[in-house]
Amino acid sequence: MTSTLDRRLHAFRPDLADVTLQGQVEAERFVSGEPAQITVPIAALRPAPDPARGIDTELLIGETVQVFDRANGWAWVKADEDGYVGYLPETHIGPVDAPTHRIIVPRSFLYPEPELRKPHVAVLSMGSRLKIVGKAETRGNHYHVLADGMAVMSSHCQPIAEDLDDYVAAATRFIETPYLWGGRSGTGIDCSGLTQLALMMAGRKFPRDTDMQAKVGTAITREDLRRGDLVFWKGHVGIMEDAETLLHANGHTMTVARENFEAAVKRIGWLYEQPTGYRRIL
Incomplete structure (x- = not known):
């Protein structure tokens, strides 16, 4: 059962x-x-x-x-x-304390107070959710302030009800982020984590693992690929930045990287064979 x-x-x-x-x-x-x-x-x-x-x-x-x-x-x-x-x-x-904002850059710093010269206390990833209670300015720099007095740069935040317009553009912000198996943050990310996190920033709930993601959307052909489509291999997924360019977190470069799609298919094929599917999700 x-x-x-x-x-x-x-x-x-x-x-x-x-x-x-x-x-x-x-x-x-x-x-x-x-x-x-x-x-x-x-x-x-x-x-x-x-x-x-x-x-x-x-x-x-x-x-x-x-x-x-x-x-x-x-x-x-x-x-x-x-x-x-x-x-x-x-x-x-x-305890749950409803957040008001989220981080929209790949990585940002959490400071003990609204002062960038102070040693930061944490690194926050894109998608991190914070409850902002106030604002502050120090030497022309604008901060959002949390209830405990800690602060983040205002320009690195967006109200949680607002979404980024383009999930592919969100994914490109992670270029050269290190590859990390199971990673789902701006400090380290894997292929399906990149896809999920970028789509989340555009307001779309999406499954976590490649086998789950490969069931979402509409099947298309290789010839129909365009910006925003997903390409799947067994255990791997990439995002088409355009009809000829694949964006993916991968173990070859150990980063999030751009790669010519046809070259990627050829390179990946010797170990993982040909793509198993192409999906249009938007």
Whole structure:
């Protein structure tokens, strides 16, 4: 019964499961999720409560989750943005406090006060969500101020209700960002993380992993490719910047890079064969 459910998107264990899965899975107890919010700049989500396990994805400060269990310093959660389930340190979550703004540049700094000469206390990724309570100006520099007095550059923020106009343009801002397996931030990102995060900034909820993403939108042919279309290989995805240019986070350059599409197909083909599909999502 449970074998048909994807553990990445459904919270179930022999001892405990999401109450919404009652009747679909067997578990000793069923519980409702407790709302919580990510409180650290980047929280790694793992398939088990073990820091030695590789990460499945990352959650950004201000994103919300549903918490099903807390034990031994770990929280078992489901992300509200994309439904991904996993474990993260319990210290990385706190009460929900609705954010007002989000970061719109690949990386920005959080300062202890509205003063860029002060040592920064954190690096924030594009997509990070913050609750702004005030504004300040220091030597002509404009800041948004948080409730604890910390500050970010105003020009690096946008009201959370506003979206970027072009998801491909958002993705290009990550050029030369290091490749990181499971990464989903401006400090390190993987192929599907790039696609998801760029689309999120344009107001579009999108699945996390390539096999999930490959089911979204409309199938097209290779000859029909245009800006914004996605190209899939087994375990890989890239964004067409135009009809001839592929934008992707990849293990070849270990960065987010532009590459001639035909050259990329030829280079990738020796190991991963030909593309498995082409999708138009907008």
